[in-house]
Amino acid sequence: MNKDFIQIRWHGRGGQGAITAAKIVAGAAFVSGFAGVVTAPTFGTERRGAPVMTSLKISKEKIYDLSPIETPDIVVVLDHLLLNEADVTHGLKKDGIIVLNTPMAHETYDFKNYRLATADITAISVEAGLPHGMVNTGIIGSLEKATRLLGIDILIKGIEEEFRTRKPEKNSLAAKMAYERTETGD
Amino acid sequence: MGTRNYRRKTSHSEHGPGDGGRTGSWRVERPVLDESLCIPCKRNKEACFICWLYCPEIVVSRTIPPRFDLEYCKGCGICAEECPTKAITMIDEAHFSEEKKAKE
Amino acid sequence: MHIIEDGNTTAALGVKLCRANVIAAYPITPQTPLTERLSEYVESGKMKAEYIPVESEHSALAVCIAASSAGARVFTATSANGLLYMHEQVQWASGARLPIVMCVVNRAVGAPWNVWNDQQDSISQRDTGWMQIYCADHQQIIDTVIKAYWLAEKASIPIMVCYDGYILSHTTMPFDLPDQEKVDEFLPPFQPDYALNPDEPANLNTVTLPDVRIDTKGQLAHGYMEIRCLLQEELRTTLQLASEAEKRFAGIFGRGGNPYLEPYRCDDADYVAVGLGSITYQLRVCVDALRKEGIKVGVMGVRYYRPFPDAVIADALKGKKGIIVFEKALSYGYEGALTSDLKSALYEHLAGTGALPSVQNFIVGIGGREIHTRDLTENFRAATQGRVSREPSWIGLKL
Numbered sequence: 001m002n003k004d005f006i007q008i009r010w011h012g013r014g015g016q017g018a019i020t021a022a023k024i025v026a027g028a029a030f031v032s033g034f035a036g037v038v039t040a041p042t043f044g045t046e047r048r049g050a051p052v053m054t055s056l057k058i059s060k061e062k063i064y065d066l067s068p069i070e071t072p073d074i075v076v077v078l079d080h081l082l083l084n085e086a087d088v089t090h091g092l093k094k095d096g097i098i099v100l101n102t103p104m105a106h107e108t109y110d111f112k113n114y115r116l117a118t119a120d121i122t123a124i125s126v127e128a129g130l131p132h133g134m135v136n137t138g139i140i141g142s143l144e145k146a147t148r149l150l151g152i153d154i155l156i157k158g159i160e161e162e163f164r165t166r167k168p169e170k171n172s173l174a175a176k177m178a179y180e181r182t183e184t185g186d
Numbered sequence: 187m188g189t190r191n192y193r194r195k196t197s198h199s200e201h202g203p204g205d206g207g208r209t210g211s212w213r214v215e216r217p218v219l220d221e222s223l224c225i226p227c228k229r230n231k232e233a234c235f236i237c238w239l240y241c242p243e244i245v246v247s248r249t250i251p252p253r254f255d256l257e258y259c260k261g262c263g264i265c266a267e268e269c270p271t272k273a274i275t276m277i278d279e280a281h282f283s284e285e286k287k288a289k290e
Numbered sequence: 291m292h293i294i295e296d297g298n299t300t301a302a303l304g305v306k307l308c309r310a311n312v313i314a315a316y317p318i319t320p321q322t323p324l325t326e327r328l329s330e331y332v333e334s335g336k337m338k339a340e341y342i343p344v345e346s347e348h349s350a351l352a353v354c355i356a357a358s359s360a361g362a363r364v365f366t367a368t369s370a371n372g373l374l375y376m377h378e379q380v381q382w383a384s385g386a387r388l389p390i391v392m393c394v395v396n397r398a399v400g401a402p403w404n405v406w407n408d409q410q411d412s413i414s415q416r417d418t419g420w421m422q423i424y425c426a427d428h429q430q431i432i433d434t435v436i437k438a439y440w441l442a443e444k445a446s447i448p449i450m451v452c453y454d455g456y457i458l459s460h461t462t463m464p465f466d467l468p469d470q471e472k473v474d475e476f477l478p479p480f481q482p483d484y485a486l487n488p489d490e491p492a493n494l495n496t497v498t499l500p501d502v503r504i505d506t507k508g509q510l511a512h513g514y515m516e517i518r519c520l521l522q523e524e525l526r527t528t529l530q531l532a533s534e535a536e537k538r539f540a541g542i543f544g545r546g547g548n549p550y551l552e553p554y555r556c557d558d559a560d561y562v563a564v565g566l567g568s569i570t571y572q573l574r575v576c577v578d579a580l581r582k583e584g585i586k587v588g589v590m591g592v593r594y595y596r597p598f599p600d601a602v603i604a605d606a607l608k609g610k611k612g613i614i615v616f617e618k619a620l621s622y623g624y625e626g627a628l629t630s631d632l633k634s635a636l637y638e639h640l641a642g643t644g645a646l647p648s649v650q651n652f653i654v655g656i657g658g659r660e661i662h663t664r665d666l667t668e669n670f671r672a673a674t675q676g677r678v679s680r681e682p683s684w685i686g687l688k689l
Contacts, residue, residue: 013212027294030294036463040457040461049260050212065571066458067660067661085208085211197402197403
């Protein structure tokens, strides 16, 4: 992976908070010295429950191309049922990383040519004290475990800042637990 | 009309489910019918059908009992809101996936 | 301080920094979050302003016209059909010489209904006597909102700050949030030339005759034509004013430069792409790719579209082999409006000099059709190898 320019595509459902999650990672990347961070949602489809995508581009330099990601380095999937509805690996680079929220075991899946990281974020988040279905902070922990991109501490700080009025400790706990329990198959 | 290909020159579609894709996957809550409260079910004759009339997606059938096409139902809940006998309840989709999981 | 926000929040923060007194707006996608942010600032007391919810865009601008006539610094924002619905008041605001700032979050117009980005909405308001500035990123959005108030109030002419719907309005990126003290230094409180005053009743913009007349004080008063001519003349002089604004801004904030154009690798270029808004930044990526192939190309963003900086543009494009205009709107029945304007400027300033470039017009991204960088690059390359078409050529069309 070219660590000077990283493209992450998020697959979630409208209302799941993929945009917020991407924004937290963008903020953490920016303070870590990446001058170019851009998040862009799928335009116009802010429909609750519908499959949605969000692009996150992270670069050492200012980003001029705001068009959606076509060849991601990483895809983050907030709901394993999306695997049946969306072509989540579309354009994913060889040896690209899939970060998947799933209740199923890591070995259930066989993504050839890709690296897979799994965790049951839905269960972990409930265990951390969040309402059922709140998975957007937990998945950040899994993303970090799978990529070692920014360091968990700066992401936790970003989560607590973003959720400062909405259960910051429970949200950061979900990310920490997910970070520890993510199965990467290594 | 018809010879100048007018319909292709404008945005034209037929009414009915599916114009926006398989919208059933958007659903967060699913309508569930209690037949013991539903007017056409209770009387066993064509009556009421307020759910059929009000559904903006045309996914409720005008049958006894009324059926929901879950392939396309977005879960908006208008049928449940409008039902005069409160025979329709919106149930969290998570409940059904857990039910499915339990069976597996 | 650098922060990361979406384009709509960026614009709202700019309006807050400018201490607008009255905001009236009607929500429309993709402008909605901008008005939501402003109403939150007002409701929470973070911004001392009157937020007037209205029942339509026509009323939104009518409220702004009234408030501005009474000496308030005002703000509104809209998109697409909202702007079209406003059109009558748009003309009124400039004729009444009111320094209103309006963000236009660019979106396609109906029919058919479409909520995605192109620039047909603001381009269709080109001839209304407003200034129009196009932004390519969030830094430009917030800086332009601040400069817009200064310009509008200096010239007594309203101004549209245009930025691409979704592509900028819903995309987050980092930008430098200006300090309140510096904004206050740049933009002093609004001192209207004239403001409605109950102690001195007056008629504003009532029936004005075709010819001049002697008024109640026995003085010669302008007819309609004189008033309209002054609008044109003073709109043209805002070109100089924009330079002044830019210098002032750069002196206080340490950034800025050319207020009219944003050239990239144009100096030794044979072919220059021209456009409005975010696409001109995307085209930079194409320029870099084509330069690697040895093709000498550049891109020039037109920031100031009305008044049209014709002399500056012609000077910048003098001697180029070809100009390739990428547009998200067109004057239906002919070609892209920017293409026509460019041709006119080139003819005016370069005809007979032997330095007249050819002009190719591409239409792209209409109704939010995704603009793939590789498609842009391919068409850009093709246009450097000879004229693609005399009529506008549509990129990504599946007809």
